[in-house]
Amino acid sequence: MKPLTAPIFDVQRFSIHDGPGIRTLVFFKGCNLHCAWCQNPESQQVAPLLSFYEARCEKCFACEKACTHDAILKDGYRVDHERCTLCLGCVDACPHGALQPIGDYLSPENLVEQILADRRYYKRSGGGVTFSGGEPTLYPEFMEKVLDLCHEHDIHTTLETCGTFSYNRWQAILPKLQLIYFDLKVMDTARHKQATGLGNVRILENARRLVAEGYPVEFRLALVPGYTDGVENTKAVINLLKELGKCEIHLLGYHNMGETKIDIINGSQKKLGLASYSTDQMRQVSAWFERCGITAHFDG
Ligand code: SF4
Ligand code: SF4
Incomplete structure (x- = not known):
């Protein structure tokens, strides 16, 4: 059950x-x-999701290296919500706290x-x-x-x-x-x-x-x-x-x-x-x- x-x-x-x-x-x-x-x-959306604080992002792309689902975008908004599985690998990898789960x-x-x-x-x-x-x-x-x-x-x-x-x-x-x-x-x-x-x-x-x-x-x-x-x-x-x-x-x-x-x-x-x-x-x-x-x- x-x-x-x-x-x-x-x-x-x-x-x-x-x-x-x-x-x-x-x-x-x-x-x-x-x-x-x-x-x-x-x-509003039932499912948890990842948020991105652009002002904190230093564009080091540690998140991209950590993501095994090809869900990090290089330009603009950092996360592809369609591909993201919420494994939180990027959250742990980001040294600036720019990615946060909600x-x-x-x-x-x-x-x-x-x-x-x-x-x-x-x-x-x-x-x-x-x-x-x-x-x-x-x-x-x-x-x-x-x-x-x-x-x-x-x-x-x-x-x-x-x-x-x-x-x-x-x-x-x-x-x-x-x-x-x-x-x-x-x-x-x-x-x-x-x-x-x-x-x-x-x-x-x-x-x-x-x-x-x-x-x-x-x-x-x-x-x-x-x-x-x-x-x-x-x-x-x-x-x-x-x-x-x-x-x-x-x-x-x-x-x-x-x-x-x-x-x-x-x-x-x-x-x-x-x-x-x-x-x-x-x-x-x-x-x-x-x-x-x-x-x-x-x-x-
Ligand atoms: S790891 Fe954090 S600071 Fe670096 S590019 Fe990704 S979101 Fe930006
Ligand atoms: S939570 Fe996981 S799947 Fe989603 S962007 Fe971060 S590392 Fe990739």
């Missing part, structure tokens, strides 16, 4: 965002949305071992672990096992989701979560599809069902200039929150750092050239939510 694993591209310790207290953030690779503004483009398949036990490293900080601060991505709900079996192990050790668990999951598949897993951050984006279905590659019918159904069934859901809205922060879209978000009896939202301001990551993976995501959201802009949008009776939280 194939061992149970999932692709993880980062485990960040000592975060004070994304949930209560001090947290470990686990980033899964793979996403079923492809948001035009994706700030973690390296998370993602690794971990077992639930291995991941929980990393999470447990900070359990004393969780206890003192009321923190725990937050599963992010990418989209963690792509890996229900893996998540179920990880959540069971976390509960055995009394670790608080939070899921961040774009809401595209199969509710039936997740029904037995949802009660194992102590907090669900549910990310809203574009409220109009056709525009959602245009901006993310998928419509939002299932997302909105899942949002309504989670709340109706009493799960601890908190909604978030990514503020992306011209995509999600217009009056029409924010009004639709407010209407949904009111319909669901929710009076709070977490606002996440767009930042354009993700665009530099497109280069290191040689990704195809189009650069939008948008400015990052400023604290003043966050305050303005937050005030608009407050005027409509919704308490808006953001990190300023």
